[in-house]
Amino acid sequence: MKTVRLIYQKTGRAKYISHLDLNRLMQRVLKRTRLPVWYTEGFNPHAFVTFALPLSLGYESRYDCMDFRILNDDLRNDQMLQVLRRALPPDIQALEVIDPVLKAKEVAFAAFELELTCDTDTAAQLTAFLQSDHILVEKRNKKKEIITMDIRSKIRQMEIIPTEDGLQIRLLLPAGPVENINPALLLEAAENSGCVFDVRSVVREMLYDKNMNIFR
Amino acid sequence: MTELQLHKLLRGVQKPGRYTGGELNSVVKNKDAVDVRFAFCFPDTYEIGMSHLGMKILYALLNDMDGVWCERVFAPWVDMEQNLRREGMGVYALESLDDIAQFDIIGFTLQYELCYTNMLHMLDLSGIPLHSKDRHSLHNLVVVGGPCTCNAEPIADFVDVAFLGEGEEQMVQFVQLYKEYKANGADKQSFLKAAAQIRGVYVPSLYTVSYHPDGTVEAVTAESGAPLPIQKYIIQDLDTAFYPKDFVVPYIEVVHDRAVEEVFRGCIRGCRFCQAGMIYRPVREKSWETVSKQAKCLCDSTGYEEISLSSLSTSDYSQLEPLLNDMLEWTQQDQVNISLPSLRIDTFSPELLEKISRVRKSGLIFALVAGRQLLREVINKNLDEDVILQSCETAFRGGHCNVKLYFMLGLPTETLEDIEAIGQLGQKIVNRFYAMPDKPKGRGVQVSISLATFVPKPHTPFQWMAQDKLQTIRDKQRHLVESLTTRKISVSWHESQASVLEAVFARGDRRLSKVLCRAHELGCKFDGWHECFDMHKWEQAFADCGLSIEFYANRERSYEEVLPWDHLDYGITKGFLKRENERAKAAQTTKNCREQCAGCGANRLLRGGTCFENC
Structure with missing residues (x-):
C-alpha cells in the first residue's frame, strides 16, 4: 500500500462546492475510477482521503491536493492520473498524481489572487487602507473567544494592481494547521473601514511550506 | 448567463x-443545434427534486432523443427568489442557465398537491402567463405529469397537457409530434387536438365540466373528438423499457443521495387508503437479471456507495432471493450498500436483514398504519400483531435497537380505542425487547412513532369518505401522547393543517383553479414547508373565491355522485372501488393479487389481459 497525492484545480462553477461536499464528491470519483483504493474498515467503510488545506465556499483554487491510499504499489502515477481525469467533473481538473514529498500538516503559506470591482476613489482609499501600518481585525481564536489581531504583520507579501474596474490584490498569507489567515478577514476589515466594493473572485493560486517551497 | 452574473446572483x-x-453526468448540448428544448421542472427544492426517480428516467430518455435537449429546473428557495427579483431574472435551467421562458416545453412533475402553488410561482417568476388560454403559441407549452394528474382538475386551467400514467413511451411520441408541428409552424390548438389522440394525453381544454347547483359535478363532455374517458399509459414490459445508464450526481447532499434501481411497478397488496397501490396497477416485475445488470451499471457510472431497490413494497418482489444473491457478488467487492426502502414487516427475516446489513447498517422503518387488528382489517393492511412483534425481535437481534413505526390518524371507522392501541402496540414492542434473554447489552430500545393524517385520495376505495376535521385530528394526536407511559416511545407528526389542504386538492374540481390563482397572488408557495405554509392566506383565498374547504375535505360523497376525476381511467374500475369500500365497512380483508385476483380491472391495460397466472 502506498499513499499518493492528487494535485487538481477547482474552478468555475466548482467553487460552489463546499469542503464537506468535495469530500463526498471525491469518494464517488475514486469509486468511479475503480482504482484499488484502500477503504477504512469501520462501521461505515469509505475511501481514506486527506486534503492538504480546505478551501472556503466560493473560492477557486489553481493548486489543491488530496491524498489517498492505493493497495497496488505497481500502479504508475500517470496511469492513475488518466483514470482520475475521466472520473472528475468538468470544473475539477486533475493536474498531476505524485508521491507525496511533504506531509499535509507542513502547509504553511497560501498565495491568493483577489479581483475587486469598485470606482477609482474607492480603489485609492482601499489601497491606502491596505498599505497602512496596522490593520486590526476581530477573529475567533481556537477557544472561540473573540480577539483583536493586527493582520498587517501577518501578510507575508502583498501586491496591489489597479485594473480597469477596480483592483487586483495578490497576497501571500499564513495557511495550514499552525496559523491560518483567510483573505475574507482582510476584506471584512476593509469593508468595516468604509470601503464599498464587490468581490468578483478569490482564487487560491498556490500552497507553500515554511521555506516557501511549493507544497508537493 | 455568464459566470460573473451567476456569481452576483448567488x-x-x-x-x-x-x-x-455542472454536476457529473448532466447533459449539455448546443442549443442552436436542437429542435425542441424541454425544461423539466420539479416544483420544490433541488434536494427534493434530485431525489426523484421519475425525473432521472425522463431526463435521460429525452436527452437520448435526437434534436431534443432536456434540462432540469427546481424551485428557488425564498432567499434565491429575492436575488432573482433583485437582478431582474426569472427561473432558469441548470444546464444552460437560460430562463425557462426560452423553452419550447415546460414540464412539471406533480408529486404532491402542496406543490401546485410552486408551479404557478415558477411560471410567474419567469413572466409566463399562468392560464393556458393566455398562452397563445406553441412556445412555452406547459405540461404536467406524476401521480397528481390522476386528478388534474384543480390545475386544469393552467396546464395545456396532463400526462396520465407512465411516461417512458408516451413522452417520446408526444415530443416527436411537437417537433413535427413546430417545424411546420402549426398553431397550438391543432397540435393539442392531435396530441389528445396519444394514449394517456389529457388536454383539459378539450373537455367541458358542468355542475349541479350544490357544487357537485353534473357531467364532463369532450370536444374535437377527444377521447372520453382518457386512459392512462402503461409500459408493457419493464425488461425492455428505457432505464437510465447514469444519474446526474449532485454536489450537495440531497434527500435520497444514492443510486436507485426500480424492481417492479404496482403493488399486490391493495391497502385501501393507498393511492399508489391503486393507480400504478397492474403489477409488472423486472427480471432479477435486468435489475442486477442495470444496478451495477448505475453504480459504476455514478460512484454511489449505496443502491436502493425501489418499488412500492420491495419485499414483495418475487425474485428477491436470487436478486440479492446475485447482487451481493459485486456489491460487497465494490463496497456498495444495498438498501430496501419499502420493507413489509411480515416478510422481514433474519436472512434478509443480514443481507442488507452486509456492507453498512441502515435504519428500519415499518409502516403499520393502524394500531389495532380490526382497523388494519378495515384498511386491508393485513398484518398480525404476532408477526409485528416477531419481526421487531428479529430487528433487535440484528442489532437494530431503534425501530421507527409509521401510523395514520383519521382512518375511516377509527375510534379513540384505535388511537390508544398505537401506544399499546409500541409498549408491547418495548416489552418484547426487555423479555429477550439475549438482548443487546448496554443499549436501550427506542420506538419512534411517526403519525400522518389520513387524506382520502381519488382512485382509492376511500375516495368517497370524509376527512376528519382538523380539531378531531388534533384531539387524537393529544390523546395518543397522553396515553403513553414510557419515554422509550417517542411520537412525532406533521402539520395537519397542510393535510386538510392536501385533501381539498386531491379530490378537487376545476373551480379550484381560481383558488390556486388567488392563493398564489396572496403569496402562497412552498406549502409543504412549515416555515412557508400559511393557512390564513389559504382561508382567505377560499373565501375570496366563494368556495368552502369543508365541501372538498370533510364531505362524504355518495356512490351516485359524478366525481371530478371519473373521466380519467386508471384501469381500476369504479365497481371494484365500491366493492372494496363496502368490504372495508364490514371489516373484511381482500387477498393480495398473488393469492387471488380481486378483479380490479387493471389487467385490461395489459396485452393478453392477465397479471398473474391465477387471474
Missing part, C-alpha cells in the same frame, strides 16, 4: 450548489 444565498448545475 451572493448571500444559502447552499449555492442548488443553483449552479
Whole structure:
C-alpha cells in the first residue's frame, strides 16, 4: 500500500462546492475510477482521503491536493492520473498524481489572487487602507473567544494592481494547521473601514511550506 | 448567463450548489443545434427534486432523443427568489442557465398537491402567463405529469397537457409530434387536438365540466373528438423499457443521495387508503437479471456507495432471493450498500436483514398504519400483531435497537380505542425487547412513532369518505401522547393543517383553479414547508373565491355522485372501488393479487389481459 497525492484545480462553477461536499464528491470519483483504493474498515467503510488545506465556499483554487491510499504499489502515477481525469467533473481538473514529498500538516503559506470591482476613489482609499501600518481585525481564536489581531504583520507579501474596474490584490498569507489567515478577514476589515466594493473572485493560486517551497 | 452574473446572483444565498448545475453526468448540448428544448421542472427544492426517480428516467430518455435537449429546473428557495427579483431574472435551467421562458416545453412533475402553488410561482417568476388560454403559441407549452394528474382538475386551467400514467413511451411520441408541428409552424390548438389522440394525453381544454347547483359535478363532455374517458399509459414490459445508464450526481447532499434501481411497478397488496397501490396497477416485475445488470451499471457510472431497490413494497418482489444473491457478488467487492426502502414487516427475516446489513447498517422503518387488528382489517393492511412483534425481535437481534413505526390518524371507522392501541402496540414492542434473554447489552430500545393524517385520495376505495376535521385530528394526536407511559416511545407528526389542504386538492374540481390563482397572488408557495405554509392566506383565498374547504375535505360523497376525476381511467374500475369500500365497512380483508385476483380491472391495460397466472 502506498499513499499518493492528487494535485487538481477547482474552478468555475466548482467553487460552489463546499469542503464537506468535495469530500463526498471525491469518494464517488475514486469509486468511479475503480482504482484499488484502500477503504477504512469501520462501521461505515469509505475511501481514506486527506486534503492538504480546505478551501472556503466560493473560492477557486489553481493548486489543491488530496491524498489517498492505493493497495497496488505497481500502479504508475500517470496511469492513475488518466483514470482520475475521466472520473472528475468538468470544473475539477486533475493536474498531476505524485508521491507525496511533504506531509499535509507542513502547509504553511497560501498565495491568493483577489479581483475587486469598485470606482477609482474607492480603489485609492482601499489601497491606502491596505498599505497602512496596522490593520486590526476581530477573529475567533481556537477557544472561540473573540480577539483583536493586527493582520498587517501577518501578510507575508502583498501586491496591489489597479485594473480597469477596480483592483487586483495578490497576497501571500499564513495557511495550514499552525496559523491560518483567510483573505475574507482582510476584506471584512476593509469593508468595516468604509470601503464599498464587490468581490468578483478569490482564487487560491498556490500552497507553500515554511521555506516557501511549493507544497508537493 | 455568464459566470460573473451567476456569481452576483448567488451572493448571500444559502447552499449555492442548488443553483449552479455542472454536476457529473448532466447533459449539455448546443442549443442552436436542437429542435425542441424541454425544461423539466420539479416544483420544490433541488434536494427534493434530485431525489426523484421519475425525473432521472425522463431526463435521460429525452436527452437520448435526437434534436431534443432536456434540462432540469427546481424551485428557488425564498432567499434565491429575492436575488432573482433583485437582478431582474426569472427561473432558469441548470444546464444552460437560460430562463425557462426560452423553452419550447415546460414540464412539471406533480408529486404532491402542496406543490401546485410552486408551479404557478415558477411560471410567474419567469413572466409566463399562468392560464393556458393566455398562452397563445406553441412556445412555452406547459405540461404536467406524476401521480397528481390522476386528478388534474384543480390545475386544469393552467396546464395545456396532463400526462396520465407512465411516461417512458408516451413522452417520446408526444415530443416527436411537437417537433413535427413546430417545424411546420402549426398553431397550438391543432397540435393539442392531435396530441389528445396519444394514449394517456389529457388536454383539459378539450373537455367541458358542468355542475349541479350544490357544487357537485353534473357531467364532463369532450370536444374535437377527444377521447372520453382518457386512459392512462402503461409500459408493457419493464425488461425492455428505457432505464437510465447514469444519474446526474449532485454536489450537495440531497434527500435520497444514492443510486436507485426500480424492481417492479404496482403493488399486490391493495391497502385501501393507498393511492399508489391503486393507480400504478397492474403489477409488472423486472427480471432479477435486468435489475442486477442495470444496478451495477448505475453504480459504476455514478460512484454511489449505496443502491436502493425501489418499488412500492420491495419485499414483495418475487425474485428477491436470487436478486440479492446475485447482487451481493459485486456489491460487497465494490463496497456498495444495498438498501430496501419499502420493507413489509411480515416478510422481514433474519436472512434478509443480514443481507442488507452486509456492507453498512441502515435504519428500519415499518409502516403499520393502524394500531389495532380490526382497523388494519378495515384498511386491508393485513398484518398480525404476532408477526409485528416477531419481526421487531428479529430487528433487535440484528442489532437494530431503534425501530421507527409509521401510523395514520383519521382512518375511516377509527375510534379513540384505535388511537390508544398505537401506544399499546409500541409498549408491547418495548416489552418484547426487555423479555429477550439475549438482548443487546448496554443499549436501550427506542420506538419512534411517526403519525400522518389520513387524506382520502381519488382512485382509492376511500375516495368517497370524509376527512376528519382538523380539531378531531388534533384531539387524537393529544390523546395518543397522553396515553403513553414510557419515554422509550417517542411520537412525532406533521402539520395537519397542510393535510386538510392536501385533501381539498386531491379530490378537487376545476373551480379550484381560481383558488390556486388567488392563493398564489396572496403569496402562497412552498406549502409543504412549515416555515412557508400559511393557512390564513389559504382561508382567505377560499373565501375570496366563494368556495368552502369543508365541501372538498370533510364531505362524504355518495356512490351516485359524478366525481371530478371519473373521466380519467386508471384501469381500476369504479365497481371494484365500491366493492372494496363496502368490504372495508364490514371489516373484511381482500387477498393480495398473488393469492387471488380481486378483479380490479387493471389487467385490461395489459396485452393478453392477465397479471398473474391465477387471474
